Amino acid sequence: MSKESSLKAALGEVSNFPIFANLKMSEIEALCAMGEITVTPHRQALFSFGHNANFFGIVLSGAYKLAKPTPNGTETIIYFSTPGDVVAAFIMPQPEPKYPVSAIAMGTSRFLKLPKSTYLNAWMKNPDIILRIQNLLSTRVAQLHNYKVLTKSTLSTKVASLILDILQKTNSQDDDLVLPLPLTRKEIADSLGASVEAVIRVMSDWSKSGIIETKDHQIKVLKLDKIIELINSAT
Amino acid sequence: MSKESSLKAALGEVSNFPIFANLKMSEIEALCAMGEITVTPHRQALFSFGHNANFFGIVLSGAYKLAKPTPNGTETIIYFSTPGDVVAAFIMPQPEPKYPVSAIAMGTSRFLKLPKSTYLNAWMKNPDIILRIQNLLSTRVAQLHNYKVLTKSTLSTKVASLILDILQKTNSQDDDLVLPLPLTRKEIADSLGASVEAVIRVMSDWSKSGIIETKDHQIKVLKLDKIIELINSAT
């Protein structure tokens, strides 16, 4: 498939995403100018922490974890980006932007890569988009605040809260309670600042009592009420 | 002093703040339209978590802690706002904004209160300002990320990191290493998600070894190198 036609196909995909909701096709085209589709295999980095940021973009399919290296060689996961998420947009206007995190594919994933110039020329000129980017940012901030509030809570509360966060973000229908991304225990641990072993202990208990079910890194919530209970029962 | 003349005086104050740097006085006037100066005594709330957000503004003097209540009745401090900080601006464009945190004065503080309408009519129409608000937000996000990276570190690392954060934000000259706001041990604890006692133990040790000095809730750093060392030695 040529670059042009694949981009055209991508336009159809992105037009359904909330970030572009209610925009004319011509506007969307302008916002995706110079776009290129990148396919990232499992565990490969789309961009790396500290590198010069010359592109941003939109997740088309799969998922990426946004992670930041810690002083001691490990990494902390800041955010899980799923299809429709705009990534690295808000650092574009900085004079010499560097990526504040690495983006690593969780399973084969597709990304619509847009050059910094498109942000400066199209995104920043569009009042609707600016507003949406700002809302997106403030949602992110709110989530980080929530995390901070949880610091003193027990690990099971944190895991429950993470699962709920991910569920709420994507699944609007309450009937299908499968997390839309393949999550390893290690990733949950890295995301919560906990050890893998501790996460496993919490989740094994839940599996045994039939609260969740794991199959092939897909987590399914069977008793949502129990999860919610765990969050609220925080002492 | 009449409302008008006090506002006029405030304009002189705010014109030095980075958010308004290099703007014409006429522009600043437009951005501060309908502004009112509020004086908040020690421990009083400027606004409260969950309430309807009909104003935002700029800290003129003193300081405010932005705190969010936790499920169990206590509170987590999200941010310390010092003079020049713009507060609650980015939630203004939301349809029915609620304050995501409470703002509580630390010592008698002064605040330039601007109605939501000023944000919608003036701030959002000014490209420079939008950009600066967005940068401000992304700085905040970066700080929250840093906090997340620290979760697994020891408490002394966290305290050291907090002190450094506050120092870097305000004091550009390295000669005067006094934190620009009155901080109690409890506030440090609430900000880091730790217990007061633990924070006291860490800081007493530092006082004894001459790394810091506390007088009347003013913290002075005597050996900055030791503080930095503590952060980097995070195993």
Added chain:
DNA sequence: CGCCTCTTTGAGCTCAATCAAGGTGTGTGG
């Protein structure tokens, strides 16, 4: 003077980190 906030120190306990060891599935190169 009594109340309130803040600081301090001590003692015991708990949650989760760390260390250790073993199991499974997948991809890879000889």
Added chain:
DNA sequence: CCACACACCTTGATTGAGCTCAAAGAGGCG
């Protein structure tokens, strides 16, 4: 095709950082 590396999951035992509880002193304020 097999062996080996690698990523991930699991369970058990030990340990320690920091939480909780308790008690008390010090400054500020009405």
